[in-house]
Amino acid sequence: MFHLTDLWLNNMLDNETRRRIDTARDILVGKVPDPKSQVEQITIALIYKFMDDMDKEAIEFGGEATFFTGEYEKYAWTKIFDPKLGGHEMLNLYGDAIVKLNQNPNIPQLFRDIFKNAYLPYRDPETLKLFLKTINEFKYDHSEMLGDAFEYLLSVLGSQGDAGQFRTPRHIIDFIVQILEPKKGESICDPACGTAGFLISSYKYIVEQNTQKSKGDLLTPDDRKKLMQNFIGYDISPDMVRLSLVNLYLHGFTTPRIYEYDSLTSEERWNEYFDVILANPPFMTPKGGVKPHKKFTIQAKKSEVLFTDYIAEHINPSTGRAAIIVPNGIIGTSQTAYIQLRKLLINQGLYAVISLPAGCFNPYSGVQTSILFLDKKLSKFTDEVLFIKVETDGFDLGSQRKQIDKNDLPIVRDLMLKARFVLNNKPAEYKTEIRNLLNESDIKIPDSSVLFVSKKEILESKDAILSGEKYHNLRQVLESEYPLVKLKDLIKIQSGFAFDSKLFNEDIGFPLIRIRDIKTNSTKTKYTGDFKDEYIVRNGDLIIGMDGEFNCVIWKGNDAILNQRVCRITEYNNCLKEYIYKMLYKPLKEIENDTIAVTVKHISVKQIYEIEIPFPPIEVQQEIVDYFNACEQEIIDYKNMIAEKQFDIQNKISELWGETQPESAV
Numbered sequence: 001m002f003h004l005t006d007l008w009l010n011n012m013l014d015n016e017t018r019r020r021i022d023t024a025r026d027i028l029v030g031k032v033p034d035p036k037s038q039v040e041q042i043t044i045a046l047i048y049k050f051m052d053d054m055d056k057e058a059i060e061f062g063g064e065a066t067f068f069t070g071e072y073e074k075y076a077w078t079k080i081f082d083p084k085l086g087g088h089e090m091l092n093l094y095g096d097a098i099v100k101l102n103q104n105p106n107i108p109q110l111f112r113d114i115f116k117n118a119y120l121p122y123r124d125p126e127t128l129k130l131f132l133k134t135i136n137e138f139k140y141d142h143s144e145m146l147g148d149a150f151e152y153l154l155s156v157l158g159s160q161g162d163a164g165q166f167r168t169p170r171h172i173i174d175f176i177v178q179i180l181e182p183k184k185g186e187s188i189c190d191p192a193c194g195t196a197g198f199l200i201s202s203y204k205y206i207v208e209q210n211t212q213k214s215k216g217d218l219l220t221p222d223d224r225k226k227l228m229q230n231f232i233g234y235d236i237s238p239d240m241v242r243l244s245l246v247n248l249y250l251h252g253f254t255t256p257r258i259y260e261y262d263s264l265t266s267e268e269r270w271n272e273y274f275d276v277i278l279a280n281p282p283f284m285t286p287k288g289g290v291k292p293h294k295k296f297t298i299q300a301k302k303s304e305v306l307f308t309d310y311i312a313e314h315i316n317p318s319t320g321r322a323a324i325i326v327p328n329g330i331i332g333t334s335q336t337a338y339i340q341l342r343k344l345l346i347n348q349g350l351y352a353v354i355s356l357p358a359g360c361f362n363p364y365s366g367v368q369t370s371i372l373f374l375d376k377k378l379s380k381f382t383d384e385v386l387f388i389k390v391e392t393d394g395f396d397l398g399s400q401r402k403q404i405d406k407n408d409l410p411i412v413r414d415l416m417l418k419a420r421f422v423l424n425n426k427p428a429e430y431k432t433e434i435r436n437l438l439n440e441s442d443i444k445i446p447d448s449s450v451l452f453v454s455k456k457e458i459l460e461s462k463d464a465i466l467s468g469e470k471y472h473n474l475r476q477v478l479e480s481e482y483p484l485v486k487l488k489d490l491i492k493i494q495s496g497f498a499f500d501s502k503l504f505n506e507d508i509g510f511p512l513i514r515i516r517d518i519k520t521n522s523t524k525t526k527y528t529g530d531f532k533d534e535y536i537v538r539n540g541d542l543i544i545g546m547d548g549e550f551n552c553v554i555w556k557g558n559d560a561i562l563n564q565r566v567c568r569i570t571e572y573n574n575c576l577k578e579y580i581y582k583m584l585y586k587p588l589k590e591i592e593n594d595t596i597a598v599t600v601k602h603i604s605v606k607q608i609y610e611i612e613i614p615f616p617p618i619e620v621q622q623e624i625v626d627y628f629n630a631c632e633q634e635i636i637d638y639k640n641m642i643a644e645k646q647f648d649i650q651n652k653i654s655e656l657w658g659e660t661q662p663e664s665a666v
Contacts, residue, residue, distance in 0.1 A: 017149045017152075018149075018152060020134055020137055020138060021042070021149060021152055021153050023134050024038075024042050024045075024131060024134045024135060025038050025042070027127060027130045027131045027134060028041060028042075028127070028131060030127070031121070031122035031124055031127050032121055032122060036239065037121060039153055039154060039243065040118075040239060040242070040243075041120075041121070041131075042135070042153060043114070043150075043153075043242065043243060043246050044098055044114070044115065044118050045131070045132065045135040046135060046138060046150075046246070047111060047114050047115075047246060048077060048097070048098065048101070049077050049135055049136065049138060050138075051067040051068070051077075051107070051111065052067070052068065052076055052077030052078060053077075053139065054066070054067065055067050055068055055076070066106055067104070067106055067107055067111075068106075069106055070106070072100075072101070072104045072106065074093075075093070075096075075097040075100070075101065077136075079093070080093055080094050080097070080132065081132070081136070086125075087125030087126065087128075087129060088125055090125060090128065090129065090132075091120070091123065091124075091125045091128050094120065094128060094132070095119070095120040095123075098115060098118045098119065098120060099118060099119055101115040101118070102114075102115035102116045102118070108255075110245055110249060110254075110255060110256065113241070113242065113245055114242050114245055114246060116238065116242070117238060149250075150246060150247055150250045151170075151197075151200070151247065154195045154197075154243060154247065155170075168194075168197055168198070168280045168325065169360065169361070169393075170197070170201075171393065171394060171409065172325075172356070172360065172393065173197050173198055173201045174201050174205075175409050175412075175413055176198070176278060176323045176325075176371060177198070177201045177202050177205050177278065178205065178413055178417075179323065179373065179413055179416045179417065179420070180202075180276055180278065180321055180322075180323055180373075181205075181209075181417075181420070182202045182205060182206055182275075182276045183206065183275075184206050184209075184210060184219065184223055184226075184227055185226065185230075186230060186275035186276055187230050187232070187274045187275045187276070188202050188230055188231050188232070188274065188275065188276045188277075188278070189231075189232045189233070189234075189272075189274040189276070189277050189278075189314075190232075190233045190234070190277070190278055190279050191233075191234045191263040191277065191279055191281070191307065191310060191311065191314075192234065192235060192236075192263070192279050192280065192281045192282060192307060193233030193234060193235050193240070193244050193258065193279075194235060194240050194243075194244070194280075195240060195243045195244055195247055196233055196243075196244035196247045196248055196256075196258065198278040198279065198280075199231045199233055199244075199248065200247060200248070200251055202231070202276070202278065203227070203231060203251060203253075204251075206227065207219070210223075228252075228253050228254070228255070228256075229257065231248070231253070231256070231257060232257045232258075232259075232272075232274070233256075233257070233258040233259070234258075234259050234260075234261040234262075234263055234269070235258070235259075235260065235261070236260070236261070236262045236263075237260075238260050241258050241259070241260045244256070244258040245258050263307065263310050264290050264292045264293075264303065264306045264307065264310065265290065265291060265292055265293060266293070267293045267295060270293075270295050272314065273314055273315065273316050273317070273320065274314060274315060274316065274320065275315070275316050275319065275320055275321070276315075276320070276321055276322070277311045277314060277315055277320070277321075277322040277323075277324075278322070278323050278324075279307065279311060279322075279323075279324055279325070280324075280325040281303065281304060281307030281308070281311075281324065281325075281326075282303050282304070282307070283303070283304055283327045283367065284303065285301065285302050285303045285304070286303075289301025289302065290302070290303055290306055292306050296309050296310070296313075297309060297313060297344055298337055298340050298341050298344060299337065300337035300341075302329075302337065304326060304327060304329060304330055305330070305337050305338060305341050307324075308324055308326060308330055308341060308345070308372070309341060309344065311324050311374075312344060312345055312348040312349070312374060313348070315348075315349070315374060315376060316376065317376060318376055318377065319376055319377045320349075320374075320375075320376050321349070321373070321374060321375040321376065321377075321378075322349075322372075322373070322374040322375075323371055323372070323373050323374075324371065324372045324374075325356075325369055325370075325371055326369065326370055326371075326372055327367050327368065327369055328367070328368040328369070328370070330342075330370075330372075330466075331353075331370055331465065331466045331467050332463070332465045332466070332467055332470075334463045339463050339464050342458075342463075342464040342465070342466055343459055343464050345372060345374065345466075346385070346455050346458060346459060346464070348374060348376075349374040349375050349376045349378075349379040350372060350373070350374050350379065350385060350466075351373060351374070351375055351378050351379040351382060351385060351386065351419075351423075352372075352373040352385065352386040352387075352388070352416060352419065353370055353371070353372055353373070353385060353386070353387050353388070353466050353467075353468065354370060354371040354373070354388045354389075354390060354412060354416075355368075355370045355387070355388070355389045355390060355467075355468065355469070356368075356369045356370060356371065356390050356393065357390060357391065357392060357393060357397055358397065359396075359397030359401075360393055360397075370466070372466070373416070375420075377424075378419075378420060378423040378424065381423045381424075381427035381430070382423060382427060382430055383454055383455055383456065384431075384452040384453060384454050384455060385452070385453050385454075385455060385458060385466070386419060386434070386450070386451075386452055387450070387451040387452075387453060387466075387467075387468025387471070388412050388415060388416075388449060388450050388451075388468070389449040389450075389468060389469065390408045390409065390412055390449075391406075391408055391449065392404065392406045392407060392408055393407060393408065393409050394406070394407030394409060408449075414437065415434060415437060415438075415450070418433060418434060418437050419434060422434070431452055434450065434452075438450060449468075451468040451471060453468065453471045457471070460630050460631075460634055461626065461627060461630050462626040462627075462629065462630050463626070470623055482614040482615055482616040482620075483614070483615055484612040484613065484614060484615065485612065485613065485615035486609065486610060486611065486612050487580075487608060487609050487610070487611045487612075487613065488609035488610065489573065490572065490573050490574070490575045490580070490613075490615070491569045491570075491571060491572055491573065491575070491580060492569070492570050492571040493544075493567050493568070493569055493570065493605050493608060493609070494534060494535070494562070494567060494568045494569075494570045495562070495564075495567045495605055496513075496535065496561075496562030496563045496564045496565060496566040496567060496568075497531070497532075497535050497561075497562065497563070497564060498563075498564040499512065499527055499529065499531070499561075499563055499564075500529060503527055503528045503529040504525050504526070504527060504528075505525075505526045505527070505528050506524060506525065506526065507526070508526060508528060509526030509527045509528040510526060510527050510528075510531070510559075510560070510561055511523045511525070511526055511527075511557075511558060511559070511560035511561070512525045512526060512527040512560060512561050512563055513537055513543065513555075513560045513561065513562055513563060513566055514563045514566070515545050515546070515547045515548060515563070515565045515566055517566075518543065518544075518545035518549075518551045518552070518553055518566065519545070519549065519551055519553075521553045521555065521556055521557070522557060523557075523560055525563075527561060531561050535561045535562045536559055536560070536561055536562075537555050537559065537560050537561065537562055537568055538555070538559055539555060539556060539557060539558065539559070540554060540555065540556075540577075541554070541555045541568050541569070542554050542555075542568070542569045542577050542580065542581050543555055543562070543566055543567065543568045543569075544566070544567050544568075544569075544584070544588070544608065545565070545566055546565045546566065546567060546602060546603050546604070546605075547565040547600050547601065547602055547603075548600055548601060549592065550588040550589070550591060550592045550601070550603050551588070552581060552584050552585070552588065554577070554578070554581055565602075567605060567608070574618060575615070575618065575621065576618060576621045576622060576625060578625040579621035579622075579624060579625055580613070582624065582625060582628050583613040583614070584611070584613075587611045587612075587613070588603070588611075591603055591607060591611075
């Protein structure tokens with residue numbers, strides 16, 4: 001929530017309220033330069049003043065003061081403004097009050113929590129007097145305006161916190177909430193709630209969805225009571241807990257359920273599950289790593305891994321859903337814990353990944369982020385993950401994040417809502433419906449920014465990467481969308497030599513690779529004569545058989561020499577050896593099939609040089625190699641499984657014969 005220019009906030013706030021907040025900050029900035037501390041001081045003063053307002057209101061209606069009574073009566077807000085007090089006396093009274101109010105037994109636990117560890121960070125009477133005079137202009141009520149005013153105040157918290165927290169832009173929060181569609185009877189949690197932005201947005205969404213004539217008029221008193229209990233937030237920072245409590249309180253939550261709690265190291269709340277979880281967890285890990293408890297499925301020390309694991313494991317097992325903002329490390333880091341986490345996510349209900357622009361968190365962080373969407377119910381209706389790339393979110397990607405006309409978020413939101421609806425009602429038409437929506441004339445998002453990838457393909461790939469761009473690049477190559485380049489521009493070839501066959505030997509000499517050895521990737525012939533180094537093949541070299549069957553292999557074994565009709569690739573120009581190897585099989589077979597020969601088919605070096613292959617960037621070549629390697633490993637695994645089954649069958653047959661045959665037949 002850090003956009004001071006956010007239209008939603010500007011429209012909701014009147015100029016006078018906004019002026020008061022800005023004035024309070026301007027007064028403090030000389031003595032309290034840290035925005036977080038400014039917000040804390042304003043928060044404490046507002047709640048202090050509001051408690052006094054509530055006492056006055058009670059007295060006006062014939063009741064008695066509740067908060068400032070007995071020994072705490074001297075701390076009443078009006079007492080601080082006693083004209084008899086000098087500047088330093090006022091400062092001492094106020095400073096003493098905010099330190100001791102959390103001990104006041106007449107104050108509800110909510111307010112005591114707000115005043116926990118409160119103190120006055122400066123000792124200038126004139127600054128305090130001007131500041132409290134501005135706060136005194138605020139009037140307490142439970143209006144929506146006051147809650148929105150507090151959110152405007154929280155919008156200054158854009159800088160990174162000690163634990164790696166970043167305030168989530170309001171429009172991104174609302175975008176996520178609209179896609180998840182929280183309901184009035186559902187439990188909703190943010191395990192790293194910060195200032196409770198996700199919880200407030202979810203609450204407003206539910207009220208809006210239950211409005212006919214006046215705000216929330218379709219909610220019964222019982223609905224409202226349960227609604228207040230359904231929102232839960234955790235945060236490790238007591239300062240964030242304080243701000244969340246105030247934010248929810250000013251939005252009508254009399255007893256907000258926000259807890260100072262470390263979701264990663266404490267097991268106390270591990271058995272709590274929720275219908276909806278929304279979060280932008282901390283990206284940063286403390287020095288030495290997190291020391292989590294043992295209940296996590298993924299064993300890791302990184303905060304981002306553990307938080308994502310926590311959320312995936314704490315949504316309702318049957319109908320729970322979640323949205324998690326994650327850095328690119330979660331999407332593509334090749335470390336074991338990250339790979340295990342991505343596989344866990346797919347098995348735990350991942351059905352969509354939305355990639356956000358790299359500057360979405362500017363000016364505070366340029367980190368690339370994505371949103372993971374999990375839904376236990378919907379994910380069962382599709383065997384694919386939907387990837388969507390957002391090019392722009394309605395703001396430019398510079399440090400000032402100025403508003404612009406282009407905005408993909410409404411279109412992506414509609415796509416996601418369509419996906420949820422179709423999966424719930426007619427899953428067989430899922431992909432068709434999404435494609436139809438993309439083809440509508442007013443849809444501006446490129447078709448290439450939307451991709452369906454099978455869960456099986458992701459799980460069986462080397463690193464289970466959750467990047468739509470990776471799979472899009474792969475398909476571009478497989479569909480020949482990259483330019484075709486001749487091998488003569490990419491490689492150099494060394495032909496073999498016609499060694500004297502009289503010097504061939506099977507026992508002594510230097511190993512010799514003959515045409516028959518290509519298929520088996522091994523040699524039985526040795527050569528006892530002299531030869532030049534240029535004919536030596538070393539372990540890992542790519543060689544091609546040029547007679548009979550036009551095969552190629554990456555040589556595995558000791559050094560050997562090239563016989564005639566075998567060649568070796570010696571140089572690679574901006575291309576991977578493994579990629580050339582994978583791409584050669586198809587054109588070699590095509591040439592072989594088109595070659596007519598009376599005795600033995602033959603391919604020349606010139607023909608090899610003229611072969612054209614798709615030529616993507618080298619990083620995409622690596623992705624293609626990884627993909628094919630995974631497929632080949634799958635084939636090997638299946639063959640091994642079949643061989644094991646056949647072995648089991650043969651053993652079973654032998655056992656049966658041994659049990660049923662008569663002795664004379666043995």
